[in-house]
Amino acid sequence: MAADTVPDAAKDPDDLLLVVAGAHLRGQPLNGQLLELSARFVEKSRTAEQYRLFALATDPPKPGVVRALDGGAALDVEVWALSPAAFGTFVAGLPAPMCIGTVTLADGREVSGFLVEPYAVEGAEEITHHGGWRAYLQSLHQNTPEASGC
DSSP, rough: OTBOOTTTOOOTTTTEEEEESTSSTTTTTTHHHHTTTTOEEEEEEEEEEEEEEEHHHHHHEEEEEOOOSSSOOEEEEEEEEEEEEEEEHHHTOOOEEEEEEEEBBBBSSSEEEEEEEGGGGGTOOEOOGGGHHHHHHHHHHSSSSHTTTO
């Protein structure tokens, strides 16, 4: 079993799985929204190589994930389990332009997950080459004057 997998985290057969890619990841500013709904971390995963990632101008900062016809890559994500009622409550509270759609994981599973309405990425910085939100945030930290010793 991988170190980033929780045994039996999604053991309730009624649970619904949710792929998160940004501000809802463990340790990120909106993760508490999942925890308040008793969501359980299932595993760290990657998407299939068909997604593009953009830095959105939101508060708090979050990425926008879109499925790409070309130029896509695999992205680091997390999978969480929620009860059907909690899933419904969570989705009902999502602000635009965030939305839930079907995300294909690297192993071929199709799971409900965060995407963004296409209009939201117009003019946004594409950050796909980082491979995920955490890596992008780390690159920002590495590019600060404090990180470079200046």
